[in-house]
Amino acid sequence: MKRILTPLMVGVLALGVAACSKQGPGSAAGDASAAAADGKITVGLAVSTLNNPFFVELRDGAAAEAKKQGVNLITVDAQDDPAKQQASVEDLIQKKVGVILINPTDSSAVANVVKEATDKGIKVVSLDRSVNGAAVSSHIASDNTAGGVMAGQYLLGKLGGKGRIVELEGIAGSSAARERGEGFHQVVDNKGGVKLLARQPADFDRAKGLSVMENIIQGNKDIQGVFAHNDEMALGAVKAIQAAGLKNVVVVGFDATPDAVAAVKSGTLSATVQQQPALIGAYGVQTAKKLAEGQKVERFIPVPLNLVKQ
Secondary structure, eight states, X not given: OOOOOOHHHHHHHHHHHHHHXXXXXXXXXXXXXXXXXXXXXXXXXXXXXXXSHHHHHHHHHHHHHXXXXXXXEXXXXXXXXXXXXXXXXXXXXXXXXXXXXXXXXXXXXXXXXHHHHHHTTOEEEXXXXXXXXXXXXXXXXXXXXXXXXXXXXXXXXXXXXXXXXXXXXOOTTOHHHHHHHHHHHHHHTTOTTEEEEEEEEOTTOHHHHHHHHHHHHHHOOOOOEEEESSHHHHXXXXXXXXXXXXXXXXXXXXXXXXXXXXXXXXXXXXXXXXXXXXXXXXXXXXXXXXXXXXXXXXXEEEOOOEEEEO
């Protein structure tokens, strides 16, 4: 038997198709309109990349806390692309989330979209990396400068206060790379007996850490120490060092990801500055909930650092 679609049924179907077509780029489970219906607070989480274990832990910490707090969380992944992050945050604005948690790909590039959100009454909280050129309600992070100091002090301690070292930098424009580098240079600059052989960006990426370190080794094999602005680059550097047959090179990373901690335990990585990304994510959701409920929050919420070492 044939089914006849009445004009009313056609209209309903059209509305359903239209609603489905509004799914934004990179959006995860959770919808703001559905959340409004059930009375839940909706929070957007804009992550720089989920191709990095550190930010996966941050996302997971936020998701666990959101479930605990009864908060609807929508996660978007910029895949380390500033333009994609802007589009993703604009999508969160269109969904009318109550608060946006943002981990910038580029601290300056996100300024305009952060202003767009705050102009529309949406509170913004930055996680791990700060926002340059726009005000946020709170910034939640470890003290990256202090972490850079910690890494530099450990490295020089292992080298007896002198040596030929390499620095692998993170993404240019990110606050984490700038601050970790600043802390490190507070320790090593103008230090007698210390020579910085190379200072090159590898964009927080393991494969780039490997290739950049390979190129540095081709020019100079007399390397005693390496500081990488994150563990992914440090692990790439370790692989290049092993392949070149270099011995007794002290490599220090930053983040204490599971792979890095395992490498420290096995003796292939000397140390890593431990942040607590899951706690950063959890603090983010807690802070977002307070803001959505009209409570006051601290402008800066610190997350403790530690050093995982051999």
